Amino acid sequence: MIPVYSVAQIRAVEAQENSKRGETSLMKQAASHLASTALGMLAENTSAEPAFVVALIGPGNNGGDGLYALAELQLQKISTLALQFHEQVHAEAAAAYQAAGGTMLDLSDGECELAKASLIIDAIYGLGYRPGSALPVLPANARVLACDVPSGLNPDTGVAEDGVLLAERTLTFGALKSGLLAIDGPLVTGDITVADLEFDFSSVEAGTQLVEETATRELLNQHRSWRDAGRHKYQRGVLGLIAGSDLYPGAAQLTAKAAVACGAGLLRTHVPESIQSMMALSVPESVPLDDDQIKEALSSSRRQIHGKGAKIKAWAIGPGLDGRTPPTGAIADVFASPQPAVIDASGLEVVPAGPSEQPRVLTPHAKELRMLLSRAGVKITPDEIAQDPIRWTRWAALAYNAVVLLKGPTSYIVAPNGDSLMVSHSAPELATAGSGDVLTGILGYMLSDSSLTGTEGLRTVPNRRMMELTACAAYIHGHLGRVTAADGTVNASRLIENLPKVMKQFGF
Ligand SMILES: NC(=O)C1=CN([C@@H]2O[C@H](COP(=O)(O)OP(=O)(O)OC[C@H]3O[C@@H](n4cnc5c(N)ncnc54)[C@H](OP(=O)(O)O)[C@@H]3O)[C@@H](O)[C@H]2O)[C@@H](O)CC1
Numbered sequence: 001m002i003p004v005y006s007v008a009q010i011r012a013v014e015a016q017e018n019s020k021r022g023e024t025s026l027m028k029q030a031a032s033h034l035a036s037t038a039l040g041m042l043a044e045n046t047s048a049e050p051a052f053v054v055a056l057i058g059p060g061n062n063g064g065d066g067l068y069a070l071a072e073l074q075l076q077k078i079s080t081l082a083l084q085f086h087e088q089v090h091a092e093a094a095a096a097y098q099a100a101g102g103t104m105l106d107l108s109d110g111e112c113e114l115a116k117a118s119l120i121i122d123a124i125y126g127l128g129y130r131p132g133s134a135l136p137v138l139p140a141n142a143r144v145l146a147c148d149v150p151s152g153l154n155p156d157t158g159v160a161e162d163g164v165l166l167a168e169r170t171l172t173f174g175a176l177k178s179g180l181l182a183i184d185g186p187l188v189t190g191d192i193t194v195a196d197l198e199f200d201f202s203s204v205e206a207g208t209q210l211v212e213e214t215a216t217r218e219l220l221n222q223h224r225s226w227r228d229a230g231r232h233k234y235q236r237g238v239l240g241l242i243a244g245s246d247l248y249p250g251a252a253q254l255t256a257k258a259a260v261a262c263g264a265g266l267l268r269t270h271v272p273e274s275i276q277s278m279m280a281l282s283v284p285e286s287v288p289l290d291d292d293q294i295k296e297a298l299s300s301s302r303r304q305i306h307g308k309g310a311k312i313k314a315w316a317i318g319p320g321l322d323g324r325t326p327p328t329g330a331i332a333d334v335f336a337s338p339q340p341a342v343i344d345a346s347g348l349e350v351v352p353a354g355p356s357e358q359p360r361v362l363t364p365h366a367k368e369l370r371m372l373l374s375r376a377g378v379k380i381t382p383d384e385i386a387q388d389p390i391r392w393t394r395w396a397a398l399a400y401n402a403v404v405l406l407k408g409p410t411s412y413i414v415a416p417n418g419d420s421l422m423v424s425h426s427a428p429e430l431a432t433a434g435s436g437d438v439l440t441g442i443l444g445y446m447l448s449d450s451s452l453t454g455t456e457g458l459r460t461v462p463n464r465r466m467m468e469l470t471a472c473a474a475y476i477h478g479h480l481g482r483v484t485a486a487d488g489t490v491n492a493s494r495l496i497e498n499l500p501k502v503m504k505q506f507g508f
Pocket residue numbers: 010014026027028030058059060061062063065124125126127128129130131132133134147148149173174197
């Protein structure tokens with residue numbers, strides 16, 4: 001997991017490091033990383049033309065980084081040009097660049113050179129950016145490496161100007177800044193690499209943690225054992241799915257198919273009688289579950305009787321339920337059971353607020369989060385959520401005593417105690433009907449597998465584990481979106497087709 005800091009926190013640590021190590025030495029270190037990243041990007045070019053790197057230089061230290069990086073490239077015999085965006089520039093860095101043989105021009109005099117560049121380094125604004133500037137327009141298809149933060153992106157909030165300089169890659173210094181991951185950040189940064197400047201963050205607590213691929217693999221492997229290979233289907237985990245209605249039969253099928261495609265031990269499905277035969281035909285692996293069997297399953301688990309009933313390990317509740325119908329007695333009982341549950345879509349309209357012994361994850365998108373908060377007596381606007389998603393997601397976590405996953409281009413996972421994780425840079429193509437149902441199937445499957453929840457017997461699953469598994473499911477879902485988008489347009493059924501292959505990549 002990678003800690004994520006606010007600009008104020010990074011500024012405070014940077015100031016300490018500057019006084020220990022000197023501002024110029026830190027800037028040169030940052031610039032060296034920038035020059036190496038530029039060289040790496042140039043090495044990917046297939047053109048026979050000699051490399052030509054143009055940097056756009058702003059008035060402060062971000063511009064200084066760009067100039068020192070160009071000086072390094074210049075010394076490595078790469079042809080370079082610095083285009084000054086402001087009359088003010090970092091004087092020492094400019095002198096070092098010119099001493100290395102570099103040329104500096106005003107942007108207005110050298111703008112035509114941008115079209116000839118094999119790589120453009122955007123070193124106009126970084127941490128010091130404030131909204132409201134006119135930014136240069138770059139040639140279409142330019143390869144852009146952003147120094148620290150793409151110019152035009154607010155590094156704290158993640159709100160970008162329309163004219164933000166879109167980057168293919170962002171090399172950010174010292175630590176991940178919140179704005180690179182939130183709101184517009186993931187749409188404009190391209191791939192992000194953190195250049196390690198060996199900052200000492202021991203006195204600062206990260207606002208949140210990013211769960212990326214390595215962390216996903218590590219978290220998933222924590223409880224796996226060689227004994228897993230000897231488990232039978234009930235030991236691998238039974239997922240109870242409560243979903244579907246005459247109005248929305250498809251959502252139940254998508255969640256069921258996703259859980260089966262993940263490799264669930266057994267799926268038991270509770271859908272209205274009118275769509276049971278459709279379900280049996282489209283998901284032949286799933287076994288029906290009626291109200292009486294739910295009651296029996298809940299009762300034997302409460303009395304700790306093994307070997308009887310449906311042996312449900314976890315529940316997935318909500319996709320395609322008709323939210324106009326209040327939950328039946330059996331469904332209401334499930335909300336009071338100790339088995340972990342993922343609750344999505346219309347399930348969010350009926351999940352009770354207040355204390356509960358059920359370890360649960362609610363998975364709203366922003367509009368559903370507003371609805372959840374409004375049911376708990378808190379009225380907020382979409383803007384308020386966008387400005388502080390972690391805060392409002394925590395309010396819902398507290399009101400419903402649950403881990404809450406706020407879904408969107410960046411997803412936030414927040415527990416009632418305020419711990420938070422985030423998953424970013426997934427695939428925009430996931431914004432397609434039914435893709436949330438697929439996520440519910442993936443997470444439901446994970447919660448049903450005791451080798452992932454880390455629970456033996458009837459011990460409850462702690463919120464931290466619920467958060468981690470939720471983040472893993474969100475990461476895998478994002479990865480699934482990218483894999484699926486790579487060879488065609490995306491729809492929920494295609495996501496499910498690719499799920500077995502993607503789950504295997506994560507050790508399933
Ligand atoms: N993080 C780290 O640990 C390290 C950081 N380092 C580097 O330092 C960078 C931060 O440098 P920085 O503080 O000099 O600010 P920077 O972004 O260059 O902006 C310069 C000035 O531009 C101006 N300005 C801003 N927006 C504007 C607008 N819209 N329109 C017009 N003007 C605008 C604004 O001045 P103002 O006009 O507001 O007085 C601002 O002060 C950081 O991103 C990284 O690259 C590394 O060297 C070492 C390790």
